[in-house]
Amino acid sequence: MDEAVRSKKPKKMTEKRLQNIALYYCQHYVVSRGKLEDYLRNRVYREVKEDLLRKTMLDYIGTVVSTMEEFGYVNDKEAASAKLRGALRAGYSLDRSLYLARKKSMVAICVVEGELDAALENTLGIGDVDEIKNAGGDAKMALAALQKANRGPFRMGRVDDKTKRQDFAWLQRRGYRLEDIKTAMRMED
Structure with missing residues (x-):
């Protein structure tokens, strides 16, 4: 029985499988465009050994991410907001929270800064956000x-x-x- 489990061949990476991997990831996590691209790129590098197929799959990642974004599974603002709220709840300073949210969600700093007011109100229960920023x-x-x-x-x-x-x-x-x-x-x- 153990030999049958060990000798199981890995599934071949196809465009359909890459889409299914992206869909599964998006359904379980709040993801940004950059985070999904990075995750899919890592999966392709880890699972595909042939150079030609790897190049084909890497080229196809942009299409998959655009499709997920079109259907509303990818949201940069929500991903940045989630990471920012988590950093603020963990007790980090404003600057460190912005840095961590930008780094973890892989979005531009201007998107993260745009979500700062709402994150401060939701996380810390502060009505006057300007008081904290001063x-x-x-x-x-x-x-x-x-x-x-x-x-x-x-x-x-x-x-x-x-x-x-x-x-x-x-x-x-x-x-x-x-x-x-x-x-x-x-x-x-």
């Missing part, structure tokens, strides 16, 4: 991230120098500036 907004976001993660002044257990350093480093890894971290952690110079 000076001092990152400190408020850092404080909210600390509260959500039960860190910094919101830590339940023992607070000592070691935990303060850990929380300080945690905020630094999320892209906050030194002044904003000190304000959020209620530290003096």
Whole structure:
């Protein structure tokens, strides 16, 4: 029985199979045009060994992506918004959230910035988005991230120098500036 499973030949890559792979991927994930192209390109390189067939399939990827976009399965704005909301929920700063959303969704930065207001309202429940974008907004976001993660002044257990350093480093890894971290952690110079 094990030999039958091991000797199973991989399916040949055809245009129809490439379309089915793209459709399955689009139905399970919110994808952008760039992300779908990258995923299909990786699948072709991984599964197709013959150079001529690989070139043919790589040329066909653009057609498949256009078809998926035409039917509404590919949406750059929604993909950027989803990644941006995820980064904001994870406690990242505005700049780091924009960077991560652009990188993960593979869309232009202007598309991600266009979704920023809606993402801030939906994720953080902030009515006045301009307040966060202005000076001092990152400190408020850092404080909210600390509260959500039960860190910094919101830590339940023992607070000592070691935990303060850990929380300080945690905020630094999320892209906050030194002044904003000190304000959020209620530290003096």
